[in-house]
Amino acid sequence: MSPAVRLCITGASGFLGRHVVAEALKRGHEVWAVVRPAAGLSHVNWLEDPAVHIVRADLRRPEGLAEAISGCDAVLHLAAAVGGELYTQLAGTVVGTENLLKAMQSAGIRRLIAVSSFSVYGYIGKWSHSTLSETSPLETRLDERDDYCLTKVLQERLVREVSGREGWALTVVRPGVIYGRDHLWTACLGAELGERTWIRIGAWAKVPLTYVENCADAILLCAEREEAIGETFNIVDDRCPSHRGYIRLLRRRISPRPRVIPVSWTLMRLVCRCAWISNQLFFDGEGKLPSVLVPARMHARCKPLRYTNKRLRKTLGWSPRYSLEEALDRSTRDMELPA
Amino acid sequence: MVETGIEPATLRAAVIGAGPISAEHLRFLKHSPAAHLVAVCDISESLARFGATRYGADNSYTNHEAMLEREQLDVVHVLTPAHTHCKIAADCLKAGTHVIVEKPIAPTNEEFRMLAAMAQWQKRVLTEDHNYRFNEQIRAIEALRDAGSLGEVREVDVRMALNITDADTGLADRNVPNPCGTLPAGILHDLLPHLCYLALRFLPSADEFAVKWSKHSEHPSFTYDACDALLIGGGVHARLRFVSHEWPDCFTVIVRGSKGTVETDLYQPYMKLLVPRRGGKQLTPLVNQWVNGIGLAKSSVTGFLNKVRRRTPLEGIQTFLVETYKALRTGAPVPVSYEDMDRTTRLMDALLAEENQI
Numbered sequence: 001m002s003p004a005v006r007l008c009i010t011g012a013s014g015f016l017g018r019h020v021v022a023e024a025l026k027r028g029h030e031v032w033a034v035v036r037p038a039a040g041l042s043h044v045n046w047l048e049d050p051a052v053h054i055v056r057a058d059l060r061r062p063e064g065l066a067e068a069i070s071g072c073d074a075v076l077h078l079a080a081a082v083g084g085e086l087y088t089q090l091a092g093t094v095v096g097t098e099n100l101l102k103a104m105q106s107a108g109i110r111r112l113i114a115v116s117s118f119s120v121y122g123y124i125g126k127w128s129h130s131t132l133s134e135t136s137p138l139e140t141r142l143d144e145r146d147d148y149c150l151t152k153v154l155q156e157r158l159v160r161e162v163s164g165r166e167g168w169a170l171t172v173v174r175p176g177v178i179y180g181r182d183h184l185w186t187a188c189l190g191a192e193l194g195e196r197t198w199i200r201i202g203a204w205a206k207v208p209l210t211y212v213e214n215c216a217d218a219i220l221l222c223a224e225r226e227e228a229i230g231e232t233f234n235i236v237d238d239r240c241p242s243h244r245g246y247i248r249l250l251r252r253r254i255s256p257r258p259r260v261i262p263v264s265w266t267l268m269r270l271v272c273r274c275a276w277i278s279n280q281l282f283f284d285g286e287g288k289l290p291s292v293l294v295p296a297r298m299h300a301r302c303k304p305l306r307y308t309n310k311r312l313r314k315t316l317g318w319s320p321r322y323s324l325e326e327a328l329d330r331s332t333r334d335m336e337l338p339a
Numbered sequence: 340m341v342e343t344g345i346e347p348a349t350l351r352a353a354v355i356g357a358g359p360i361s362a363e364h365l366r367f368l369k370h371s372p373a374a375h376l377v378a379v380c381d382i383s384e385s386l387a388r389f390g391a392t393r394y395g396a397d398n399s400y401t402n403h404e405a406m407l408e409r410e411q412l413d414v415v416h417v418l419t420p421a422h423t424h425c426k427i428a429a430d431c432l433k434a435g436t437h438v439i440v441e442k443p444i445a446p447t448n449e450e451f452r453m454l455a456a457m458a459q460w461q462k463r464v465l466t467e468d469h470n471y472r473f474n475e476q477i478r479a480i481e482a483l484r485d486a487g488s489l490g491e492v493r494e495v496d497v498r499m500a501l502n503i504t505d506a507d508t509g510l511a512d513r514n515v516p517n518p519c520g521t522l523p524a525g526i527l528h529d530l531l532p533h534l535c536y537l538a539l540r541f542l543p544s545a546d547e548f549a550v551k552w553s554k555h556s557e558h559p560s561f562t563y564d565a566c567d568a569l570l571i572g573g574g575v576h577a578r579l580r581f582v583s584h585e586w587p588d589c590f591t592v593i594v595r596g597s598k599g600t601v602e603t604d605l606y607q608p609y610m611k612l613l614v615p616r617r618g619g620k621q622l623t624p625l626v627n628q629w630v631n632g633i634g635l636a637k638s639s640v641t642g643f644l645n646k647v648r649r650r651t652p653l654e655g656i657q658t659f660l661v662e663t664y665k666a667l668r669t670g671a672p673v674p675v676s677y678e679d680m681d682r683t684t685r686l687m688d689a690l691l692a693e694e695n696q697i
Contacts, residue, residue: 158385287647
């Protein structure tokens with residue numbers, strides 16, 4: 001791909017999206033930033049950049065989408081529903097992707113960088129402390145996982161199916177936990193009790209962190225490099241801190257410091273197991289329990305595993321721009337960020 | 340058929356529209372011995388495939404006309420956005436299937452009558468989902484009325500509060516305006532039939548009206564976001580209120596009779612019954628308080644268990660479908676009759692009629 005191209009970026013006003021747009025502009029690309037019709041853009045810094053074209057469209061509606069993205073060389077598909085009920089997420093993530101792919105067909109765009117997620121992997125069958133990589137099996141027990149996992153798996157299947165059928169150049173990226181300003185807490189650590197108390201599940205398990213600017217850099221690299229075509233990349237930074245280590249770093253930077261209640265992973269697994277058995281005995285396995293009491297979800301959040309970015313480093317020569325400490329400083333100090 | 344011991348045939352069913360409400364219909368179709376789920380149809384191939392895979396349909400379609408042509412169907416559930424109901428239901432009737440339509444079946448009584456005439460011409464059953472009628476609490480209130488425990492019904496209050504205008508999803512989605520906004524009462528047209536058919540269960544006729552439609556929010560998708568209506572008919576006074584800017588959400592039904600009053604909330608199920616008790620006039624208020632206090636405590640446990648068991652206020656759909664399929668298989672009248680649908684659509688027309696506005 002030539003140094004400066006026309007990129008269509010969906011989900012452009014989202015947490016990751018606005019950094020991806022900023023990174024694309026920094027690299028000299030022209031950007032068609034797809035944002036929802038009612039999305040506020042006061043929080044983005046690139047609004048006045050002449051290389052940005054704002055496309056007001058909701059991917060759940062196919063009308064006019066093809067015309068809006070026509071002329072782009074590649075699509076970076078970040079848009080997805082991150083919350084809401086199952087059908088809200090199906091519409092936002094799966095139907096939205098279906099409409100986007102149809103628009104790409106109509107507009108003759110043949111390059112797609114699809115942003116998936118670590119949530120598509122199966123966790124309960126993995127050995128503790130084993131390494132999660134791009135070749136790890138994807139989740140098959142979708143009924144036991146949350147709606148986000150289900151819809152991201154369906155989304156990834158869909159982009160692979162259509163790209164394969166149409167002979168498009170596809171790259172799938174699966175970021176770990178993306179963190180940055182205003183997004184420092186992750187459910188992988190445990191649970192939040194109000195604003196001042198954190199329940200930390202496990203101590204030594206690693207958190208698969210990727211700082212949002214590092215992640216945006218990796219995604220742009222995938223869009224720019226021919227070697228990325230046909231590949232799937234996990235995106236995590238070099239240093240994945242432990243639950244205890246990350247919370248310690250966070251507490252140093254947050255005021256007032258939240259109170260931490262530690263719960264051991266072994267105890268949590270036992271509680272989960274008891275809840276699962278009770279569910280089978282009393283509700284035929286159909287009972288609705290909080291995520292922390294559903295084994296498949298609990299393992300996906302807190303299981304002690306190792307993570308690697310070896311493939312991304314080896315294939316594209318990527319290395320994270322900011323270290324963990326630098327990234328936390330950028331996230332918590334009063335400094336202007338590109339997005 | 341039942342008398343001769345012959346099991347009625349399993350009905351070949353399909354669903355058009357694979358959005359949120361389809362989950363309730365598909366759950367029934369997956370588990371019911373009365374139905375075989377042939378196909379799921381939606382303009383989104385992903386949604387159609389998802390519904391078909393999860394609920395075990397034989398096929399999925401993105402075009403309902405193609406589905407009706409290719410599949411031999413006995414029953415079709417029309418679960419698409421409300422403004423499409425008439426056209427799709429008519430296509431199904433023309434194809435010779437019975438049709439179950441989500442509410443509102445039609446934007447006006449006139450359009451309903453045209454659809455009903457088509458169903459009669461085709462000798463097929465057309466019915467509308469009046470799901471809350473089939474919730475346990477409404478059934479219990481009807482049983483009390485039928486047993487004479489409330490005496491003569493004199494008043495009915497039906498009030499729905501859904502704090503939706505502040506939300507950015509579902510009916511109030513600002514990014515993709517809900518297509519129900521094109522109906523005569525706007526988005527409220529999708530919700531008010533619930534209030535109408537429940538009130539009509541206790542109202543012999545609706546002869547006099549006073550209606551006020553209001554808009555309190557700035558939400559661009561809403562023509563109105565509140566409605567107050569007073570209806571009088573056959574000596575019964577009914578009050579309907581829908582409001583979208585109050586919290587908590589509720590769906591209360593209160594029926595007052597000459598001998599007693601009963602109250603429920605379909606969203607937080609409980610029953611409060613004030614009737615003469617043993618102990619005479621002096622002790623009746625006290626006994627009512629004790630009995631209802633115990634009932635409320637039991638409801639809190641039931642509410643928790645319902646949450647764990649995933650039982651929602653939409654549970655009435657299952658009963659509605661069980662009874663409708665039973666009727667379709669045996670040739671008995673369906674539980675939601677032409678008269679029920681006719682009265683509901685006429686009441687919706689009356690609520691919108693210029694001469695009834697305050």
